[in-house]
Amino acid sequence: MTTPPSAAPAGIPGSRPYEPDLRHHGDAEVRGADAALTDLAVNVRTDTPPAWLKARIAASLDGLAAYPDGGPARAAVAARHGLPPERVLLTAGAAEAFVLIARAVRARRPVVVHPQFTEPEAALRDAGHPVERVLLTERNGFRLTASEVPETADLVIIGNPTNPTSVLHPAAEIARLARPGRTLVVDEAFMDAVPGEHASLASRTDLPGLVVLRSLTKTWGLAGLRIGYVLAAPETIADLERAQPLWPVSAPALAAAAACSEPAALAEAAEAARQIAADRDHLLARLAEIRTPDGRKIHVTTPAEGPFVLIRLPDAAAVRTRLRTLGFAVRRGDTFPGLGPEWLRLAVRDRPTTDRFTEALSKALTD
Template sequence: LPARRPVVVHPQFTEPEAALRDAGHAVDRVLLREADGFRLDPAAVPEDADLVVVGNPTNPTSVLHPAAALAGLARPGRTLVVDEAFVDAVPGERETLAGRTDVPGLVVLRSLTKTWGLAGLRIGYVLAAPETVAALERAQPLWPVSTPALVAAQACVEGPALAEAERAARRVAADRAHLVTGLRRLSPHGVRVVPDAEGPFVLVRLPDAATVRARLRDLGYAVRRGDTFPGLDREWLRLAVRDRETVDGFLAALERALGSG
């Protein structure tokens, strides 16, 4: 897709910006702020941006932006790319723009690999105006999707799978609430949780996060460093939501890691 001034809203996946740069584009960043809860400020996006990329819910902040705020970013001549890779982990897929035909220039990216653990198949789909899909198809390599991936994709969008995905999303929401409650009990150790998480992960800030991450690794728990995401530094960690037994074990390990020193 043509772009004179592409803008990527961060923190988020680093791959969209990397792909744009590899294609020869100079990319501007809009950095969402901790003070605002990493919530989208549409006014921060330059008016002359003709390609805007934003995640919803955003990785790694787990913030779910209102659909109205995202749709408000649309402009004549602008392509608005909304990455909804994790929206199937949100009960009811609240705030999704999938299926909207009233937002000009909208491109919605969806993944079929998150809930189902099928990352190795590299399968997903795009929702956009027919002319946009045709332009994307012309840039596709030959035979981009394997037969196993196609079969899996079909299975993932059939009724029973959609019902199971919704049940899984509700389990994630309950397990996430349990994790957040436990993390807040560790606030005396300096642990700060980004509020209103809606995805299958939680972003936290804590002192000496790199050391804590290493201690957690020694205790058998892997967490994602945050400083590789634009807009975050070495004090940030992304924590995956897991079942309650795993969460309880992790919280005990985290308290131990925070208390070592």
């Protein structure tokens, strides 16, 4: 279903159409909390960054007097994906990449596929673009069919795996969206949490207009450092780079990008992805045991293939508040276009944390 923002799902009958807060993100659920909360709202892997990565970042501090040189890190990222360096642009997290795209890509009909991370649309709006939404629905499990995107869309943005639905779209289906005259932006910020990264388009050079975004903040716990990158055709990279300020990525962030692209780091990330998948299966199993007050199961969007799951349950806003009193923060879903107040997103955590959380959720549903 394609809609302009003003046609987003309505709230109270007769009221103005409900418009989600695109600037609300998971960190708002824990920032400034009166008490320590177990965080299931932010999708950053716990117990990160690892000690070896902290050491590499700390070693870079001796060179802070010099302006940062992105060349070595750019080459390392390129080698990691089997690409030439001119197809890589390092950014201050994937969020900066969305701003650069909004500024540099000349689009007459940009379309954002929702529900997904809201910063792409926010950046486009801030740059003066009129944005259309393709709203994937629960009826088909929030899965993409390429034909849902208007043929005349000249900029299309989609996440894979998608935040917050945890849906992993087949690479072939997303590739169907690529065509001459269109920029196709695929946000793969969570792809390294998928074992084998089998749906990634990161190394593809045959698809016209393809732009792939990656983040190192989720798997490696570097949200405070801000490091990500763009993979695209050299001419697109050049356009985006012209929209960046000078020295946009700090020396510590560059050191992290190089370190996380090395073979040993990739092996560690692959093992982390396997552990996340196992922990997610445990979370799904525990959620399946819980019943709502009227005896129904909690609805979970499946198959889930990211480091988070999306659930729907009655009175979710009140449940979320009760969970906070029980020591847990979860992500509200109503700030994502296409969802509403009955949705919550849960980050995947280790098994003991999941067990404590699901016990709290059962209590929150019955209180």
